[in-house]
Amino acid sequence: MSVDGKVALVTGGGRGIGLAISRRLALAGAKVVVNDTGVTIDGKPEDPELAARIAEEIRQSGGQALASTQSAATLEGAKALVAEAEAMGPVEILVNDAAILQDRMVFNLDPASWDAVISNNLSAAFYLTRLASEGMRERLWGRIVNLVSSAGLIGNRGQASYGSAKGGLTSLSRIAALDLARYGVTVNAIAPFAHTRVTETIPSSTPWLVDYLATVKGVAPAESVAELVLFLCSKRARIYTGQTFGVRGRELFVFSQPRPVGILRAPDTAHLDAEFLEHAFDVWEEDGVLAPLETDLMLMSRDLSNSERLRNRER
Helix, strand or coil, rough: CCCCCCCEEECCCCCCCHHHHHHHHHEEEEEEECCCCCCCCCEEEEECCCHHHHHHHHHHHCCCCEEEECCCCCCHHHHHHHHHHHHHHHHHHHHHHHHCCEEECCHHHCCCHHHHHHHHHHHHHHHHHHHHHHHHHHHCCCEEEECCCCHHHCCCEEEHHHHHHHHHHHHHHHHHHHHHHHHEEEEEEEEEECCCCCCCHHHCCCCHHHHHHHHHHCCCCCHHHHHHHHHHHCCHHHHCCEEEEEEECCCEECCCCCCCCCCCCCCCCCCCHHHHHHHHHHHHHHHCCCCCCHHHHHHCCCCCCCCCCCCCCCC
């Protein structure tokens, strides 16, 4: 897969999955803008030279790279970042990977913390999509990949802000795909499962958490996610847009998107009544269509290949 000569802006491109993406796109010939503010996982200043080191590493390996530490959490910052990136040429590939975590139970969540996570994890992606897509529309070509999370698709305790931001980013991906399809611009989301500093924060305090960490550590490298990003940015993937994918080591998932899974109609009435609602919920409980209250880590700690609802093919 070649993206030779195309300018790729990768936010959060200095660590973990973002680093793997930066390296893989550069190896495939892209001019990579490594954007990373160098903050800790909870957003505190830590390593302001990180982006510069990674960009230099890519250049030393024969690739083309530019470092940026600009935060896109505000519109002004996003504009400045795009202006920096355009020093290499028009942005043709945008990968929104930058994110912070500030976990609290919803009843203890500080509104300022909520605002910080939403700004960094969701608003920044919107600003950059809004700005980069202007040129993509004019050129009738573009690739946008958003790194989301099963915490936003399924949910996780203590992650109201992070899950809401990632869930919102999943919806943004779908809607942006609809808005940009006529211009030859694709937008897809990836919920990655990989061993990074995020998984290092997960305590092995229950049997299913032990199982989940075992499915990630050592067997789910970030490079698998980077390969999918490269594929989605290629000419071959021009017909795939508006999708949400998952990667877990050698496993590739495609996620369903919200659709009705059951419908019942009240007989001979113009509205619902208590008797009908009792019946409806009894039916749905019996049919198993009501989603269980489980976290994303509980679900993803299991082997999903034997699920009757999944089409599983080995190659």
